[in-house]
Amino acid sequence: MVPATHFKLNTGAQIPAVGLGTWRSEPGQVRQAVSFALENGYTHIDAAFSANTSNSSSFTGQSDLSRALLPANPDGTRSIDRSWDQNETWRQMEEVYKAGKVKAIGVANWSISYLEALEKKWTVVPAVNQVELHPFLPQHALKEWCDKRGILLEAYSPLGSEGAPLLSDPAIQEIAKKNDVSAATILVSYHVNRGVVVLPKSIKESRIVSNSQVIALSSADMDALNGLAAQGKAKRINTPLFVWDLGFDDWYKQ
Numbered sequence: 001m002v003p004a005t006h007f008k009l010n011t012g013a014q015i016p017a018v019g020l021g022t023w024r025s026e027p028g029q030v031r032q033a034v035s036f037a038l039e040n041g042y043t044h045i046d047a048a049f050s051a052n053t054s055n056s057s058s059f060t061g062q063s064d065l066s067r068a069l070l071p072a073n074p075d076g077t078r079s080i081d082r083s084w085d086q087n088e089t090w091r092q093m094e095e096v097y098k099a100g101k102v103k104a105i106g107v108a109n110w111s112i113s114y115l116e117a118l119e120k121k122w123t124v125v126p127a128v129n130q131v132e133l134h135p136f137l138p139q140h141a142l143k144e145w146c147d148k149r150g151i152l153l154e155a156y157s158p159l160g161s162e163g164a165p166l167l168s169d170p171a172i173q174e175i176a177k178k179n180d181v182s183a184a185t186i187l188v189s190y191h192v193n194r195g196v197v198v199l200p201k202s203i204k205e206s207r208i209v210s211n212s213q214v215i216a217l218s219s220a221d222m223d224a225l226n227g228l229a230a231q232g233k234a235k236r237i238n239t240p241l242f243v244w245d246l247g248f249d250d251w252y253k254q
């Protein structure tokens with residue numbers, strides 16, 4: 001079967017299945033990377049939180065731009081008001097959506113326990129939930145929970161973030177060899193075949209192009225990729241950065 005190029009949001013709108021990740025791109029590099037991506041077929045840019053990526057906001061008019069914002073202090077640490085009820089933030093976002101000021105609203109890094117609390121109050125179901133997702137962190141239970149409610153998952157750090165450590169995994173390399181593609185193509189394709197938006201990050205032009213390639217994977221390959229975490233390879237890469245327990249079972253406890 002030909003892999004999807006777009007998925008349908010619960011708003012009825014279409015979202016491109018592959019978007020350019022920009023988290024951790026250095027200032028200056030991100031503008032060039034986004035500009036190159038837009039000139040080479042990308043219509044979906046993920047502008048992740050960080051002062052480094054704020055430059056990409058100038059591209060809003062040209063693409064389906066998604067943003068995951070978390071306020072930061074001038075020294076780069078997270079600015080968190082622990083007394084604030086985040087469900088109230090969602091209510092305010094719902095107002096913005098209902099006023100027609102945005103096309104869709106979604107969340108990022110929300111675990112099932114957080115979503116269950118929000119579900120009691122939401123009047124608009126989040127369109128997306130962007131989380132760390134890859135074969136070492138497949139989040140099967142979260143995927144099932146979100147699927148049932150029409151929430152589309154988006155995968156950040158699909159290659160394992162900085163240095164792309166998943167590319168050197170022997171099992172992933174074997175699947176790549178069998179399909180005669182790169183390990184990066186397997187890791188990107190994994191999500192699209194699973195019905196998940198994927199946001200590979202690169203500042204290198206050749207990789208930006210190659211990371212947009214998606215192939216159809218057999219159910220045997222998908223089963224193998226879906227089973228890697230349970231075979232002892234489970235690994236969450238980004239946890240300590242948040243300094244906050246987000247309610248995932250495997251969350252780093254301080």
Ligand code: A2P
Nearest residue numbers: 157158159160161162163164184200201202203
């Ligand atoms: P660079 O930006 O220099 O290309 P993730 O998408 O999981 O966050 O991974 C991003 C990391 O993977 C970055 O270090 C990025 O480096 C690197 N990377 C992105 N695409 C590829 C690729 N096709 N092959 C090897 N490394 C890649």
